Amino acid sequence: MKHLLILHGDAEKAGINHEFAKAYRQGAESVGAAVKELYIMDLKFNSNKQFSNQITPLEPDLLMALERVQWASHIVLFCTVNHSSIPARLSGFFDRLFLPPLQGMADKQAKGLGVYPGKSARIVSVLDEESWKEWQLTKKPTYHAIKRSVLERCRISPVRTCTIGYVHSPENDYAKKWIAKMQAFGEKFM
Numbered sequence: 001m002k003h004l005l006i007l008h009g010d011a012e013k014a015g016i017n018h019e020f021a022k023a024y025r026q027g028a029e030s031v032g033a034a035v036k037e038l039y040i041m042d043l044k045f046n047s048n049k050q051f052s053n054q055i056t057p058l059e060p061d062l063l064m065a066l067e068r069v070q071w072a073s074h075i076v077l078f079c080t081v082n083h084s085s086i087p088a089r090l091s092g093f094f095d096r097l098f099l100p101p102l103q104g105m106a107d108k109q110a111k112g113l114g115v116y117p118g119k120s121a122r123i124v125s126v127l128d129e130e131s132w133k134e135w136q137l138t139k140k141p142t143y144h145a146i147k148r149s150v151l152e153r154c155r156i157s158p159v160r161t162c163t164i165g166y167v168h169s170p171e172n173d174y175a176k177k178w179i180a181k182m183q184a185f186g187e188k189f190m
């Protein structure tokens with residue numbers, strides 16, 4: 001059985017990202033996947049790296065998140081990109097749990113932290129109007145840093161991405177098209 005972890009990187013629980021995640025989950029469950037979800041904004045942890053990038057003890061919420069990441073065979077992140085940047089709390093989450101492989105990790109708590117081979121991922125990002133215009137010009141939104149500098153450095157591969165332009169409401173045709181795509185992606189996730 002495949003294990004899917006949905007990471008909600010958006011502070012708004014009733015927004016369009018929630019609709020996209022719900023469709024992805026429905027698609028994955030329809031083909032027999034086990035699914036767990038994690039609302040990153042609800043976790044209680046210090047999102048700042050400490051002590052010159054040394055591994056600091058993980059808070060209980062991050063230990064639970066680490067357990068779910070290790071459980072998953074596929075991780076899908078739903079996040080917004082506002083003003084060409086991801087939320088700071090989401091960045092802090094990755095700074096704490098998705099460290100690049102470190103030399104000589106002697107700390108017992110660091111065992112298994114930061115290296116996740118055999119997993120695949122997808123990043124689904126909804127861009128605000130300003131970011132959408134920037135993406136149309138350069139095709140380089142900030143979330144690519146998550147793909148290259150975080151997930152791929154932690155040996156998660158492949159990492160697929162979806163960039164969705166400014167969506168006003170889940171009721172318009174553009175949003176409905178993407179909701180249907182999310183369900184299809186969930187049905188065939190790796």
